[in-house]
Amino acid sequence: MSEFIIEMKDIVMQFNGVRALDGVDFKLRKGEIRGLVGKNGAGKSTIMKIIQGVYMQTSGQLFIDEKEIPPSMSIKERGKTISMIFQEYSLAGEMTVAQNVFLNFEPLIYGFINDAACAHKVQDFMEGIGVAIDPYTKVRDLSTGDMQLVEITKAIIHNTSVILMDEPTAALDADATKKFFKIIRRLRDEGYSILISTHHLKDIMTVCDSVTVIRDGKVTLDTEIKKTLLKEVISAMLGEAEFKHRKRKARNENAALKPLLEVCSIRSHKRDTPVTFEVYPGEVVGLAGLKGSGRTEIFNNLYGIDPITEGEIVIKGTPVHIKSPQQAIQAGVFLIPENRHTQGLSMMHTLYDNMLLPILSALVKRFLIDDRKGKNVVTELIRSLSIKTPDYNVRISQLSGGNQQKVVVGKALTSKSTVMLMDDPMYGVDIHAKSEIADAIERFTQEGNGVIFVSSELDEIIENCDRVLVIKEGQITEEFKDISGVTEDNLMIAIQ
Amino acid sequence: MENYLSQNKKKIIESIRNSMVFIALIVLFIIFAVTLKDVGKGFADQGNLWNIIRQTALIAILGVGMSFSLGAGQIDLSQGSIVAVTSLVTALVLRSYGLVPALIAGLGVGVFVGALNGILIAYLGMPAFLATLGTQIVFGGVARTITSLKSIPIVDEFFKIVFGGGNVGTIPVLVIWMFAIIIFGHILLVKMPFGRKVLAIGGNAKSAFYSGINVKRTIFIVMVFSGVLAAFAGILWAGRYGGGRYSIGEGAEVSAIAASVLGGTSIMGGIASILGATAGAIMIGMIDSALVMYGLDVYQQMIVRGIVIIIAVATTHKRRDI
Numbered sequence: 143m144s145e146f147i148i149e150m151k152d153i154v155m156q157f158n159g160v161r162a163l164d165g166v167d168f169k170l171r172k173g174e175i176r177g178l179v180g181k182n183g184a185g186k187s188t189i190m191k192i193i194q195g196v197y198m199q200t201s202g203q204l205f206i207d208e209k210e211i212p213p214s215m216s217i218k219e220r221g222k223t224i225s226m227i228f229q230e231y232s233l234a235g236e237m238t239v240a241q242n243v244f245l246n247f248e249p250l251i252y253g254f255i256n257d258a259a260c261a262h263k264v265q266d267f268m269e270g271i272g273v274a275i276d277p278y279t280k281v282r283d284l285s286t287g288d289m290q291l292v293e294i295t296k297a298i299i300h301n302t303s304v305i306l307m308d309e310p311t312a313a314l315d316a317d318a319t320k321k322f323f324k325i326i327r328r329l330r331d332e333g334y335s336i337l338i339s340t341h342h343l344k345d346i347m348t349v350c351d352s353v354t355v356i357r358d359g360k361v362t363l364d365t366e367i368k369k370t371l372l373k374e375v376i377s378a379m380l381g382e383a384e385f386k387h388r389k390r391k392a393r394n395e396n397a398a399l400k401p402l403l404e405v406c407s408i409r410s411h412k413r414d415t416p417v418t419f420e421v422y423p424g425e426v427v428g429l430a431g432l433k434g435s436g437r438t439e440i441f442n443n444l445y446g447i448d449p450i451t452e453g454e455i456v457i458k459g460t461p462v463h464i465k466s467p468q469q470a471i472q473a474g475v476f477l478i479p480e481n482r483h484t485q486g487l488s489m490m491h492t493l494y495d496n497m498l499l500p501i502l503s504a505l506v507k508r509f510l511i512d513d514r515k516g517k518n519v520v521t522e523l524i525r526s527l528s529i530k531t532p533d534y535n536v537r538i539s540q541l542s543g544g545n546q547q548k549v550v551v552g553k554a555l556t557s558k559s560t561v562m563l564m565d566d567p568m569y570g571v572d573i574h575a576k577s578e579i580a581d582a583i584e585r586f587t588q589e590g591n592g593v594i595f596v597s598s599e600l601d602e603i604i605e606n607c608d609r610v611l612v613i614k615e616g617q618i619t620e621e622f623k624d625i626s627g628v629t630e631d632n633l634m635i636a637i638q
Numbered sequence: 639m640e641n642y643l644s645q646n647k648k649k650i651i652e653s654i655r656n657s658m659v660f661i662a663l664i665v666l667f668i669i670f671a672v673t674l675k676d677v678g679k680g681f682a683d684q685g686n687l688w689n690i691i692r693q694t695a696l697i698a699i700l701g702v703g704m705s706f707s708l709g710a711g712q713i714d715l716s717q718g719s720i721v722a723v724t725s726l727v728t729a730l731v732l733r734s735y736g737l738v739p740a741l742i743a744g745l746g747v748g749v750f751v752g753a754l755n756g757i758l759i760a761y762l763g764m765p766a767f768l769a770t771l772g773t774q775i776v777f778g779g780v781a782r783t784i785t786s787l788k789s790i791p792i793v794d795e796f797f798k799i800v801f802g803g804g805n806v807g808t809i810p811v812l813v814i815w816m817f818a819i820i821i822f823g824h825i826l827l828v829k830m831p832f833g834r835k836v837l838a839i840g841g842n843a844k845s846a847f848y849s850g851i852n853v854k855r856t857i858f859i860v861m862v863f864s865g866v867l868a869a870f871a872g873i874l875w876a877g878r879y880g881g882g883r884y885s886i887g888e889g890a891e892v893s894a895i896a897a898s899v900l901g902g903t904s905i906m907g908g909i910a911s912i913l914g915a916t917a918g919a920i921m922i923g924m925i926d927s928a929l930v931m932y933g934l935d936v937y938q939q940m941i942v943r944g945i946v947i948i949i950a951v952a953t954t955h956k957r958r959d960i
Contacts, residue, residue, distance in 0.1 A: 466850075467848055485845055488838055488842035488846070488908065489841075491837070
């Protein structure tokens with residue numbers, strides 16, 4: 143009998159001629175927890191999706207429990223052995239834990255759902271794996287961590303033996319993460335084989351038995367955890383010499399410069415650790431931290447979504463009161479939100495309408511909107527941001543992701559802001575659009591404005607920022623005053 | 639290049655769809671005019687047409703308010719009850735205190751109920767459908783209670799002429815009021831910041847919020863606006879029928895919703911058209927009139943009207959994936 147439950151041999155995966163996986167050999171041992179590590183786009187989720195059957199590999203073999211799996215085998219068929227836990231919760235909030243776990247598989251008596259039997263089975267099963275949740279609780283009353291555990295229970299109760307998890311702890315706080323990993327270890331001891339992909343490398347080092355690192359579609363490290371070190375994993379992930387394609391031009395180094403934005407020990411209801419920092423004219427300050435480290439929450443304070451209850455925000459020497467996005471925009475602050483689909487744009491409306499939304503009142507001439515002026519503003523922005531669009535009246539949903547994001551940046555520019563808060567502005571954007579957004583940042587700061595830049599991609603931070611603050615659990619733990627000597631490795635270690 | 643071609647094609651299809659209600663209006667008119675030319679003075683008789691527009695006017699005015707609330711992703715089911723209460727309050731106050739107090743009191747009803755809707759929806763976070771269903775029932779009850787089901791006649795001739803039955807030349811006063819409100823509503827919606835903010839909220843309330851729009855206040859104002867227009871329609875209704883009555887305006891909000899949706903307003907929010915809603919209202923009026931001329935009784939009319947509305951919406955409305 144083989145010791146491997148899953149084996150991939152020389153797997154190649156091509157998307158439109160691009161090699162996402164380039165001859166990957168991957169193994170998951172029976173009864174182990176394996177970490178799968180790599181930068182965004184390195185090929186982690188492609189590996190998971192090939193195992194699960196969402197993608198068919200271009201070439202190469204996949205074995206599950208020693209049997210070769212034809213690429214065409216359905217997700218459902220593979221599901222007898224393999225469960226995938228998604229980042230987005232697939233639970234129905236108004237139903238109980240037991241009802242969720244048995245959704246679509248309800249035990250029946252005389253054609254009626256036997257809720258008591260459901261609850262019993264679920265309770266027994268959860269006790270078996272060390273989860274203490276009342277099966278009669280409604281899911282919406284559970285904590286995020288407990289929801290995650292219910293999700294796992296739901297996935298494995300039908301006798302699967304392999305669990306694939308994509309960023310399972312992204313939404314969990316420290317305590318919930320600890321509890322979660324305790325259960326994961328217990329599952330391993332029960333004989334489950336578990337594959338976890340995550341950005342939290344420290345978790346990998348403490349929880350996993352082994353790790354596979356991939357970079358650019360190739361496996362760069364495959365080892366037991368006790369035989370490796372965090373540094374080794376990081377360098378396998380990032381590669382040796384990643385030269386930067388781009389550096390910001392040196393900013394105006396004037397020591398006498400007064401800060402543009404001063405943030406003085408601010409706190410709010412939702413964020414109780416005080417934070418202090420400042421942004422100087424012409425500067426791009428990076429906030430580096432993992433998802434959930436509190437970066438977005440600081441933005442919410444500055445933008446009036448979660449108004450501060452203590453401390454002070456000072457812009458150009460004047461304290462400002464920001465209790466709503468409206469007041470933030472008036473004070474010269476504009477947020478490029480994390481998610482352009484749900485927060486940044488109205489997808490059903492045109493480029494024109496989206497772009498001008500923040501400045502409608504400023505366009506009014508004798509009670510009416512001056513659409514001629516509006517057209518000039520929008521046409522000029524389409525040109526300066528190089529937005530690829532047939533015209534300004536095109537529906538925003540018809541543009542590519544990168545061009546959509548440029549429209550969001552355009553909204554910030556129309557509103558004449560002096561401080562731009564950018565929350566992962568290059569997420570899901572192609573390289574070309576990235577560099578055009580970087581150009582826009584460059585021009586914006588050359589006019590003496592400031593940017594606070596958040597990104598999950600450390601190379602983006604290094605390329606676009608002058609100075610970096612490291613955020614961990616809602617606090618600034620470290621500062622890199624000059625980015626020029628900083629490498630991705632330095633930042634990666636600092637944020638863990 | 640291909641992309642641009644197909645985009646153009648899409649645009650053309652979309653613009654046809656957007657003007658569908660106007661095309662349908664013309665087509666129906668021709669059908670009715672031809673098939674009903676021997677009934678009485680004929681469908682296309684000037685008197686009959688004015689009559690249709692007069693009947694339509696009140697629905698069209700409600701349609702303006704409804705377009706704003708639907709456009710903002712909300713709805714106002716309380717319009718009919720506001721019409722009823724306003725007709726009674728206006729008639730009562732007119733009898734005892736005179737014209738100006740009557741108008742203030744009548745419009746006050748709209749402000750009050752609209753503000754109540756606005757508070758429930760915008761500040762207490764209730765779904766608009768349920769909040770306004772609640773106020774619809776409450777004020778339907780109020781309309782039946784304040785005069786114990788009795789009608790209140792209006793004897794003031796000046797009021798009846800200015801707010802109902804009068805004519806300027808050959809044009810009914812009602813029609814002048816209707817066009818005034820439609821033009822105002824149209825400009826407010828397409829050329830003023832308020833209207834664009836309303837549609838932005840209906841399209842994506844979150845992105846509107848992040849763009850610095852006071853979402854709650856805007857929705858509040860929309861509901862007050864809808865209430866005031868309903869109250870104004872109630873005043874006109876009272877003037878036209880020569881009195882206030884609890885049954886005036888009953889179910890009118892449903893016609894207003896149908897008119898708006900026929901005119902291209904999205905029931906999911908983000909898209910609205912005042913001119914479309916007006917065309918929709920006229921279309922419903924035309925259908926009603928034609929059905930009477932075809933000799934259908936009231937209940938048969940209901941059946942046909944419902945079927946026609948379903949067909950019309952099916953052809954004009956963009957299909958959604960469920």
